[in-house]
Amino acid sequence: MEYNFKEIEPRRRSEWRKHDIYRVSVDPSRPKYYVLDMFPYPSGAGLHVGHPLGYIASDIYTRYKRLCGFNVLHPMGFDAFGLPAEQYAIQTGQHPATTTAQNVARYREQMDKIGFSYDWSRQIETCDPAYYKWTQWAFVKMFESWYDPEAGRARPIAELRALRPELTEEDLMGYRLAYRAETMVNWCEALGTVLANDEVVGGLSERGGHPVEQRRMMQWLLRVSAYAERLLGGLDGLEWSDSLKEIQRGWIGKSVGAQVFFNVAGGEEAACNDNGRGEAAGRENENGRGEIDGGEKLEVFTTRPDTIYGVTFMVIAPEHERALKLTTPAQKAEVERYIAATKKRSERERIADTKKVTGVFTGSYAVNPFSGTEIPIYISDYVLAGYGTGAIMAVPAHDSRDWAFAKHFDLPIVPVVEGGDVAEASYDAKSGQMINSDLINGLEVKDAIEKMFDQIERRGLGRRKVNYRLRDAIFSRQRYWGEPIPIYYKDGVATAVPLEKLPLELPAVSDFSPTRSGEPPLARVENWTYEGYPLETSTMPGFAGSSAYYIRYMDPANDTALVSREADDYWRSVDLYMGGIEHATGHLIYSRFWNKFLFDLGVVAEQEPYKKLVNQGMIQGRSNFVYRFDFSAKLIRPIIVKHGSEYLSKEENPDAVKEAEADYLFHAIKDAPSVFFSLEKYAGFKEGTITKRELYDAVMRIPFFADLTRDYNTDIEVDSITLTPLHVDISLVKNDVLDVDAFRAWRPEFAGAQFVTEENGKYVCGWAIEKMSKSMYNVVNPDMIVENYGADTLRMYEMFLGPLEQSKPWDTNGIDGVHKFLRRFWGLFWSDGGRGANGVPVSGSVQGGGVPVSDAFRVSDAEPTPEELKTLHKTIKKVREDIENFSLNTSVAAFMVCLNELGKCDKRAVLEPLTILLAPFAPHIADELWSLMGHATTIFDEKMPEYNPEYLVENSFDYPVSVNGKLRFKKTLPLGLTVAEIEAATLEDENAAKWLEGKAPKKMIVVPGKIVNIVI
């Protein structure tokens, strides 16, 4: 009987459904285990082969844990609010709810086909009002809480009100964990919304790659920074990869230093009295006039107080609130010009030329509190307003950025730590002896830092302070398709919608674009009010719905609480969280924050939501593209660069390119065959060879092209010629060559297009290995694999591809090997070896789960041989260890080895445990065979076999014998010999005599059970 997966798999799945075998409930009599997958955003492209990688691994682990006796919670849901659905809605007018529901249905169907063991009765969708009620509830709770640093936890705002009755509503906003403030935000014009820091990558929006600029706007924020220390400390106890923890530590960015106040001094020439801007005038300070809240002092943050004697100037950020106040009339015009110019520069431009030094002198001076020297105050955008105090004490001798600034403005550079030559470069290292530093001369840097901390505090110049890079999360999005923020404005005062009125449902609209005045779509909704007062019109960001979803799975239908005490006490937190590393600085920070807040409220029992976390790698796709352009201008010359790092010009004139002037080439992708273009005006080059690396370097030197190498999939303009990259569906490309006719049928709008990269009359596609996405037309759909090979093969093949954590391109080479394994395994159970085609008739006899069985099915009750038992138990040991370590590729290999060693074996005592062992990986075939073996209940109610070490005992060992470290021969000896016996036996061997050539060995190393080494 053949292995007919097309019949077996649907049958098994319908059995599972019928008996509802994946439903779980609280059961204190059994140990619990919680396995969670990061839930997907249901995109229109459907599931691709990359999605299931993590799902399969976690499913294997879930089934394994279940077979080991755990009550395993393994739920799934959908992160259903989001930008793509809304963008699609703007284009088509289709309501996001409609498309989202369609996509969810499609995802469900695809997931079911792979045979996951989710308890679908717990499915959640973030856009469901019954779900987002609790997202809104948590937000209101945050709004009504403040962080008490003394207690180290969140407390109700009412307590603060009682504690400090003098605080106004406005003051309280400065304490609330969810608060509204005017801040600099990442504004994305193309998307019409603000974005959180983790949604901006290199100055472009993560979604869509649109430019992002800095803007000052009134926004809702979450005071994540209040939890910085706890978020940092909590990492220590987690079973996460070190790299992931490092990323989070870096993102939190703790630095220990001191805040120091510098007096602002007026020189004689600081004629600030003239215009009344007295703050900058030191004279006033001396006279004791006009003291407003330390206004004459400039506060800085430093981690290097030891270098304070080396401070030769100060720099404040252009956005610093006192930038203009510190400016003397003489400098006013210049300063204003500089500030205006900085404002105009986008984040991206600032990143692009960080090397360029810019700045302007304010005209005023500060006084070094230790040396008493007067030092100039500058404004420059290398100082960030958002970090520390927005002002620094500059130590050019020991900070490379200050050094560059000092060089540019010809400011003095005074070394205070022995080490480098400060004329050449700054000496940034934190070691060496202090010099030119009065109090601390001769001390080591470390001691000097400590002493200065003390001195600063003793003299009242400032105090120790810890700073974090982690910023508060901007929580408003000027979009429609998200959770409404449950806030209304009662006479202008932000007030929370009462908890019992939640959910505040998202109203239905028909127009999803921003209003003409740039307001979010909800501003267009009539009666978007609460008790007559206007409601907030922005909605929550994507991370809101995913922050506490794992809690909701524990008790998804609860209408009176986020989670019941009972459910939370039992399920507690996620034992295994599986997902991509791309969430390291977004979701995984916010979710931990959210959870800690709920912990402070007493809603959840655990401080950390995800105990163990495994990052599965990304399965990438290969995307193909051609460039469409107009030849008529004759400005562009296509050049194909071959794998072997030579290049060839494909035009008539092969001398067209010169090695040294490969500058104006565009490197489309890193891996060959790459596509380059050269301008006619750079023709006259001589033919030659150039390495890809050299070409790449050359291209990178030109900023214009450097950008393109990142975003090759945007239009390229070269001397007013526009090249448009067209991504090509994978099915239209064979061996890098585009099937033009098929392409034209597929994209009729480009029927007449000309393409670059023509070779022998064929259009050669460039390609890149990247994330699978609909827009790249490189999505490989798992349905096809399931159709052709079955779900079990897909599952095992994805695991077999390589280490789980590693990213790898999708490649179906090798899938046959895995499929063959399953067929052979199936064959063990049939008298015809599973061939079927050879004509074994199928009779009508029925066994087990009502499956028609061929007479050829047979499992014998004979006693297994010691070899068979050894193979079985070796495999049990290996597979169990591998699953625990998530080394699933090697466990698949172990199954193959097992089968190779067993050869033909039809003994129940071997096949039954082996089938259970395989069940987590290939649930359909395993459960089918289980049923065929006469069991009425599912294999997943069985116990995982345990290995018996007795079967693995060896009594002899094939010793590798090396001479001077080189393996020369092997000698089989019984185990249990003493070292002396092994030595003697080895030396007796004729091979030993040959290598010794009559000499006595100098030394012998014997490691019993491992190796023998003879040293001559």
Add this chain to the structure above:
RNA sequence: GCCCGGAUGGCGGAAUCGGUAGACGCGUUGGUCUCAAACACCAAUGGCCGCAAGGCUGUGUCGGUUCGAUCCCGACUCCGGGUACCA
């Protein structure tokens, strides 16, 4: 720039308390079956020399420690990820 990780056959990858490098699979070659092809099965397969026995060489490069190094140490090259004026 800084921080972290990595580099093993034609390919994906095994093996790291320092002890037989290349498990398993793919691919390739040869064979069996077949009228033929496909499937399936059997065998070989790091490179070099050799009819063979066998030898030499081999885990990015150079050096070190060791009886013995893919593994430890030092220097370097390349690749990947994180972060980027964070004071």
